Amino acid sequence: MTVSYVLDVSSSTYLSFTKLLLRWRGSLWKVVWRELVLWLSLHTILGLTYRFVLTTEQREFFEDVASLANKFVHQFPLTFMLGFFVTLVVNRWWDMFINIGWIDE
Template identity: 45%
Template structure:
C-alpha cells in the first residue's frame, strides 16, 4: 500500500511538519525502537544521577575502576 505524504511536505511555512510526517510514517525506525530508547535513557540517567549525587568520592573512584575494567573487555 502506497501512502502519499506530498500534502504534508513542509514548504517552510509551518514549523514541526517533519515530526508530523515522521509520526505518520508507518515504517518508521523510531516507531520500532521508541520503547527501547526510553528504557535506555531512563537507565542511563538513573545511573548518571546516582553517580553524581548519591555516591561519595571513594565510591565514585570504585565505580570508575569497574567501568574501566568492563570497558577493556
Template identity: 35%
Template sequence: MTINYNLQLSNSKPWALFLILLRWRGSIWKLVLIELVIFLLMFLSINIFLNHILPENTRKTVAEITQWFKSQETFKMIPMEFMLGFLVQAIITRWQKMIHDIGFIDSLSLTVASYIHGNTDYSRMIRRNIVRY
C-alpha cells in the same frame, strides 16, 4: 497496510532519503522506539546514579575498580575493537543477505508499464496483476 514512498523518492534530491527516515507512518522508528527509550532511561539512570547520587568516596572506589579491570592482562589480550569488528561484520553480513534476498520489482514494473499502454481500468488491472504475481 502499504505505505507509498515513491513520490518522496522520485525527485532525486540528496536529502530525500533522510526525509523518508523522518516519516512516522511505516517508519523504522516505530519498531525501535520502545527499545531506544528503555536504553536511554537505563543509561541516564546509571549515569546520574554514578555521577551525582553516589558519595565521593564510593565514586572513587568505582573508578578504581574500573581501572583494575582495564589493567588486567586477560582483558588486554583480546582488544575490544577486535571483538566489535567481528560483531559489526556479522551484522553487516546479515543485513546484506536480507537486502539481497528481497525481490525488487522496479525494473519489471517499468518494463510492464512501457509495453502495456492505456489508461483504462482493464489495462491498469493487467499491469497491476502482472507486477503483483
C-alpha cells in the same frame, strides 16, 4: 490501504518533518522508541546516581569497574563480528535475489 504524505512533505519546516516521522507507519522510530526510552532513562538514572548519590569511595569503585569493563570491550573484535553480520545479511539478500522468479531467462 495507501496513506498519502504529499501535504506533509510539501512544507519544509522542522515541525512538519518531525510530524511526518511520527506519522509515517513504516518509520524506524515506531520500532525502536521503547528501547530508546528505556536506554535514555537508565542512562539518566545512572548519571544522576553517580553525581548526587554516590560517595567519593563509591565513585572511585564505579570508575574502576567502568575502566575494567572498557578493557574487556576492546578484547572483542567488534569489527570482525560486524563483518560476519554484514556477510550474513548480504548472503540472505543474494539468496532472495537469486530465487526471484524472472519473466525471461
